[in-house]
Amino acid sequence: MNEKIINGKECSKIIRQNLKERIKEIDKNLKLVVIRVGNDEASKIYVNSKGKACTEVGIDFLEITFRDDVSEEVLIDKINELNNDEEVTGILVQLPLPNHINTNKILNIIDYKKDVDGLTTTNIGKLNNSEVSIIPCTAAGVIDLLKFSNTSLESKNVVIIGRSNLVGKPLISLLLKENASVSICHSKTKNLSEYTKNADIIICAVGHPNLINKDMVKENSIIIDVGINRLDDHICGDVNFDDVVNKVAKITPVPGGVGPMTVTNLLVNVVKCYEFQKN
């Protein structure tokens, strides 16, 4: 069974090791600044793990916090200051922001060359146009895992479930670039199993435990499970792993599949930002 598992920890480790070497060769300190607003506990944990990962590969890390009644103006001024600061390589605004803040407006203040999350309109447009861009971390991680597991994408029938700006939508562009045929399903799709039963590769990113079972997948298909669902006593993905594992060729576990790739690609994106700014 083990040879079926696409090991995200292992893939992540290799990328981080290579990154560490590359960062050593750069004759400038790289620095990621994270802006965090309010007291959301999950956000604190995520930001901490990003900081830890930066330190491990040799990227300086700074967290700037604001109270949750901060105004848009104050955030905009801070981001503009960071845009103009040559010592800052990358800027990340930890989401979600409080309701009184226009998230899209704030994200688009970030200079696209410092946009480590790849969520500015400019980076989204460039990705859609197949230009060099900063790619949203989780979507990039899915492609990394497919390549790590030697999965060819050319002419493959790939089904994406979920159309978020963070995962589903950027994956459309990334998969088309690899010459896959791409179908996008979502909450309004009526005949989901008609899609999944014909898929060579299924990428599931909806946050719905056990959405995909054995009867919905093709023999020898490849499953990338992006879902991270916190149940009472454990974490699981969108795919019923135990049910499908004997039928499919390869599958990512949850945890230990796509999860570790997200922060790894944040680190990759800091280096990409440095290279963007150099040119």
Add this chain to the structure above:
Amino acid sequence: MNEKIINGKECSKIIRQNLKERIKEIDKNLKLVVIRVGNDEASKIYVNSKGKACTEVGIDFLEITFRDDVSEEVLIDKINELNNDEEVTGILVQLPLPNHINTNKILNIIDYKKDVDGLTTTNIGKLNNSEVSIIPCTAAGVIDLLKFSNTSLESKNVVIIGRSNLVGKPLISLLLKENASVSICHSKTKNLSEYTKNADIIICAVGHPNLINKDMVKENSIIIDVGINRLDDHICGDVNFDDVVNKVAKITPVPGGVGPMTVTNLLVNVVKCYEFQKN
């Protein structure tokens, strides 16, 4: 048979009539400026028909021509001048440009609020993000025809053939916004008929005469044929119209289907640009 035909001329006429009324109510002259480079005969014809359509609905039209050895710098200076000219509502650079010119660079000089073709990175990114944007004319025309023919898109299985920046890619975003399930096929797709045979709606935009025949379509499906192929003695689409017409529920003819919608949406986009600039 006639009730099966989605009449692009008729749809176009209604939109242009409404537009004419709207333009009359605007207390400012709208003006479209087209930049054309070189002596390409097809480009001359296209630009003429754009000019004629503008005049018909009451939009001022100016064509600026350059020799095909014009430098990027000269084009950039001209576009910047037009960006800053308050009397100019929309700017269009007629493609193709000569090989020594970086097309993408030139297009992105256009202020996105004057980008009537919807091809700047900003408008592409906004469309992808489901924000208000200028939508590429032909893609917008496809959606117009589906609505004109009372075709519901929600939960429909839509297959797009062709992944161009002008048609296929913007249609992904437009169709997802309407809650359709979307599949994108292209030259590297191996089992095209597996996709088309299951499609409620097929949108074909590849430029390949007779690519789609009766055996490839589902009973009562809806076919939008974006192809315009010039054969020896006539123009035809990508779909074998005579072969499929008795099997499908609705179909666009070529000519007289999607064709007229492209210039119509250029006119729509001039008005949209005016509204963008007002806000």
